[in-house]
Amino acid sequence: MSEALRVTLTFAALAAELIALFLLVSMAVVLLNRKLGEKRLQSWLAGGTFMAPLKGIALGALTPFCSCSTLPMLLGMLKAGAPFSAAAAFLISSPLLDPIILGVVALLFGWKIMVGYAAVTFVTTLLLALLWDRLGLAQDVKRVRVAGSGEHEEPWRGFKPELRPAWEQTKSGMKPLLLPLFIGLSVGALVYGFVPESFLLDVAGPGSFWAVPIAAVVGIPLYVRTESALPVGLALTSAGMGIGPVFALIIGGAGASIPEVSMLTAVFKPRLVATFVGSILAVAITGGFLIPLFA
Known part of the structure; x- marks a missing residue:
């Protein structure tokens, strides 16, 4: 198979998968928001300085989403008026603390390292969410139209009657994100198709202090999906x-893929996008240096 064909097939497969997953998750979030009501969601996610981000981390840990499919839930939280610290904690923790990635870490490195990873990621996520809030980064969330936002909240009418309006809201919310998604997927597919495994070993091989930060940065364009993290990690x-x-490398790719970062540009201003990428790199690099201590 030629490299060009491999890249094309990778792009097509990722595009189909992510669009289908995004639409499915978005529609589920719209229905959940309609069923529970924005006031109830806002009340549940509210809390003091520490309680709100702790709830965001808990929600992220219970939702086994890849980094791209985290965005619909994030938009739903923002629409419901969730505290910014809770939304930030969810955004960081969702792809990094869900049961699937914990299982991958346990299979790759053992349960002791998995426990250490969970502890490091939990504490780092909490501190980063508090820092984002303290820096006033909530003002860097764009005034985008979230599906169903700005409308009078009507009583829940039942599952079947709610399906059609939920689908229309989902399609409306997806449209402004399509271009950033395709741009990010194109870059990711090119990197995936043309970057050989030997290159990764050359730039992030053992015995170098810079191996960990370089691997974290390289992981972002590689977009290491949760389901591919295990074979990639075993091979390396x-x-x-x-x-x-x-x-x-695995945490950088799982937490801040190029498709997700591209889509976030439709929701966040550049400073907040850069802060998000920097935060994921901080988790990946911190863990990369600390995890061997648990081995």
Whole structure:
């Protein structure tokens, strides 16, 4: 198979999968918001300085989403008037603390490292969410039209009657995100198709202090999906890459893929997008240096 064909097939497969997943998750969130009501969701997510981000982390840990499908839930939280610290904590924790990624870490590195990873990621996410809130980054959320926002909230009419309006709201919310999604997927598919495994070993091989941060940065354009993290990690460790760089690469790719970052540009202003990427890199690099200590 030629590299061009491989890239095209990768792009088509990722596009179909992510659009279908995004629409499914978005519609489920719209229906959930309609069923529970925005006031109830806002009340549940509200809390003091620490309680709100802790609730955001808990919600992120219970939703096994990839980084791209985290966005519909984030938009639903913002629409419901959730505290910014809760939304920030959810955005960071959802792709990094869900049961699937924890299972991948346990299979790759053992349960002790998985527990250490969970602890490091939990604490780092909480501190980052508090820092985002303290820096006033809530003002960097764009005034985008969230599906169903700005409308008078009517009583729940039942599942079947709600399906059609929920679908219309979902399509309306998806439209402004399509272009950033396709741009991000194109870049990711090109990197995935043309970057060989030997390159990763050359730039982030064992024995170098810079291996961990380089691996974390390289992981972002690679878009290491949760389901592919295990085979990728096994291949790299068997080829000689240390567990620190492998960990950093997987977390960087799982937490801040290019498609997700591209889509976030439709919701966040540049400063907040850059802060998000920097936060994921901080988690990946911190974990990359600390995880070997648990081995």
